[in-house]
Amino acid sequence: xxxxxxxxxxxxxxxxxxxxxxxxxxxxxxxxxxxLCERFGVSRHTAREALRRLRDAGMIERRxxxxxxxxxxxxxIAYEQRVxxxxxxxxxxxxxxLEFSSIERRAADRTIAQWLDCSLGAATICMxxxxxxxxxxxxxxxxxxxxxxxPDAEQRYGTTPPLALATMLADxxxxxxxxxxxSFAAIPMPKSAAGELNTRAGAPALAxxxxxxxxxxxxxxxxxxxxxxxxxxxxxxxxxxxxxxx
Amino acid sequence: xxxxxxxxxxxxxxxxxxxxxxxxxxxxxxxxxxxLCERFGVSRHTAREALRRLRDAGMIERRxxxxxxxxxxxxxIAYEQRVxxxxxxxxxxxxxxLEFSSIERRAADRTIAQWLDCSLGAATICMxxxxxxxxxxxxxxxxxxxxxxxPDAEQRYGTTPPLALATMLADxxxxxxxxxxxSFAAIPMPKSAAGELNTRAGAPALAxxxxxxxxxxxxxxxxxxxxxxxxxxxxxxxxxxxxxxx
DNA sequence: CAGTATAAGTTGTCCGGACATTTTGCCGAG
DNA sequence: CTCGGCAAAATGTCCGGACAACTTATACTG
Numbered sequence: 001x002x003x004x005x006x007x008x009x010x011x012x013x014x015x016x017x018x019x020x021x022x023x024x025x026x027x028x029x030x031x032x033x034x035x036l037c038e039r040f041g042v043s044r045h046t047a048r049e050a051l052r053r054l055r056d057a058g059m060i061e062r063r064x065x066x067x068x069x070x071x072x073x074x075x076x077i078a079y080e081q082r083v084x085x086x087x088x089x090x091x092x093x094x095x096x097x098l099e100f101s102s103i104e105r106r107a108a109d110r111t112i113a114q115w116l117d118c119s120l121g122a123a124t125i126c127m128x129x130x131x132x133x134x135x136x137x138x139x140x141x142x143x144x145x146x147x148x149x150x151p152d153a154e155q156r157y158g159t160t161p162p163l164a165l166a167t168m169l170a171d172x173x174x175x176x177x178x179x180x181x182x183s184f185a186a187i188p189m190p191k192s193a194a195g196e197l198n199t200r201a202g203a204p205a206l207a208x209x210x211x212x213x214x215x216x217x218x219x220x221x222x223x224x225x226x227x228x229x230x231x232x233x234x235x236x237x238x239x240x241x242x243x244x245x246x
Numbered sequence: 247x248x249x250x251x252x253x254x255x256x257x258x259x260x261x262x263x264x265x266x267x268x269x270x271x272x273x274x275x276x277x278x279x280x281x282l283c284e285r286f287g288v289s290r291h292t293a294r295e296a297l298r299r300l301r302d303a304g305m306i307e308r309r310x311x312x313x314x315x316x317x318x319x320x321x322x323i324a325y326e327q328r329v330x331x332x333x334x335x336x337x338x339x340x341x342x343x344l345e346f347s348s349i350e351r352r353a354a355d356r357t358i359a360q361w362l363d364c365s366l367g368a369a370t371i372c373m374x375x376x377x378x379x380x381x382x383x384x385x386x387x388x389x390x391x392x393x394x395x396x397p398d399a400e401q402r403y404g405t406t407p408p409l410a411l412a413t414m415l416a417d418x419x420x421x422x423x424x425x426x427x428x429s430f431a432a433i434p435m436p437k438s439a440a441g442e443l444n445t446r447a448g449a450p451a452l453a454x455x456x457x458x459x460x461x462x463x464x465x466x467x468x469x470x471x472x473x474x475x476x477x478x479x480x481x482x483x484x485x486x487x488x489x490x491x492x
Numbered sequence: 493c494a495g496t497a498t499a500a501g502t503t504g505t506c507c508g509g510a511c512a513t514t515t516t517g518c519c520g521a522g
Numbered sequence: 523c524t525c526g527g528c529a530a531a532a533t534g535t536c537c538g539g540a541c542a543a544c545t546t547a548t549a550c551t552g
Binding site for chain 2: 533534535536537538539543544545546
Binding site for chain 2: 058062064074076077078079080081082083084089174177178179180181182183184185186187188203204205206207227229230231232233234235236237238239246
């Protein structure tokens with residue numbers, strides 16, 4: 001059946017087949033390493049290598065002292081975007097720069113409450129700013145950054161625009177960040193932004209809403225940008241085969 | 247310096263430091279496994295584990311018989327989107343369905359030549375279609391799929407709309423696909439699409455251009471969709487630390 | 493000189509063993 | 523009954539060794 005390639009790949013392929021066929025439901029304990037050694041007639045090293053591949057594929061989770069449990073019935077397929085900073089993720093080059101021009105307190109309306117995942121009327125802080133080309137200072141888009149006005153946020157954001165920007169960049173540090181949600185929509189250019197962007201109100205504009213979450217799943221902040229007509233390009237690559245790779 | 251955690255993590259951390267400091271430029275050969283064993287006073291197993299972590303982090307590339315070379319000066323940071331099908335990647339649910347209504351030959355104009363990465367005037371095939379809700383058959387967007395008209399493509403696509411759709415789905419198989427490039431832009435609703443979508447020409451519309459590449463980097467096809475006002479949401483998670491993870 | 497066989501060097505696979513760390517259940521003390 | 527300690531079980535770390543597969547350079551042959 002799985003007679004090709006290294007022994008650990010054969011073991012891994014067998015286990016994948018059995019998991020796919022539902023021999024162990026999600027959450028169920030797999031046989032222990034020693035059981036697998038006996039069953040497949042391999043050393044513990046080989047069994048562990050097979051299990052490691054399944055783990056890299058997201059099919060199992062292992063816990064020292066506890067055991068190995070099924071996490072998914074199929075290998076995960078992950079498209080990934082390699083980045084070296086949050087700016088890369090957003091496809092802004094290093095040639096652009098965000099500046100805040102004003103900070104205001106707002107009670108969350110329906111839209112903002114949905115963005116910030118808070119109750120209607122909750123106190124929020126809204127920072128309004130512009131992203132400009134670093135050299136020509138040409139205006140690229142206008143941005144509103146929203147945070148829930150906790151006492152902590154009040155102290156760290158509710159100061160001056162430059163300080164609020166620094167606070168935001170610190171909060172969006174790679175080591176804190178865990179998930180980013182990006183939404184794109186075509187909207188008529190709002191009157192408020194039309195003046196700044198020197199375009200006609202009602203013309204097609206690209207609105208991008210980005211919500212940033214930390215490792216615990218808590219929302220850090222939401223940023224809403226309006227672009228005159230720009231194109232956003234996201235390039236994603238399919239990850240490598242974690243089972244068969246050398 | 248790196249006195250905490252397992253030995254292989256200490257070795258990995260040391261090597262990462264040295265690579266970051268430029269001791270070995272990108273492309274340079276690292277010491278062999280046995281050299282590292284001697285230098286750090288560890289077994290080959292431990293040295294290999296350390297190197298494996300660096301490889302998972304994208305910092306080195308290894309080739310049997312040849313050696314270990316530096317691939318990057320810093321660990322890669324990858325945001326990933328877990329998907330189980332190409333439809334998931336595009337955020338279309340299983341509740342929608344694409345249908346082709348017509349196929350026509352076209353000489354590439356400037357726009358299409360840029361999309362398909364071919365010369366101006368080259369022969370192309372364009373399939374026009376609609377994505378509908380599977381249940382209500384409500385029209386969600388109109389799509390044009392473009393391929394370069396090679397003899398092979400001519401035979402496989404230049405037939406009937408249903409066969410062309412099947413061919414496209416086969417070509418976009420997960421196992422062939424390697425990279426997807428998505429661009430979003432706000433455009434005025436084109437007159438041609440306004441009729442089909444039952445909207446006013448000139449109203450804000452979201453145009454999505456998606457280009458699909460195979461493992462060799464060759465473009466498979468380009469798909470251009472126009473949506474009345476829909477929102478596209480992409481959710482991406484930061485990959486786990488491949489160095490320190492258990 | 494061209495091409496081929498050979499040898500050395502390097503990483504990949506696989507085995508066996510030992511001890512550490514973490515989790516879990518059991519059992520007894522209070 | 524509750525709590526703590528203890529032992530069993532499971533995975534994690536680390537060692538040593540052996541051979542296989544692959545790459546590269548060398549030496550040899552025609």
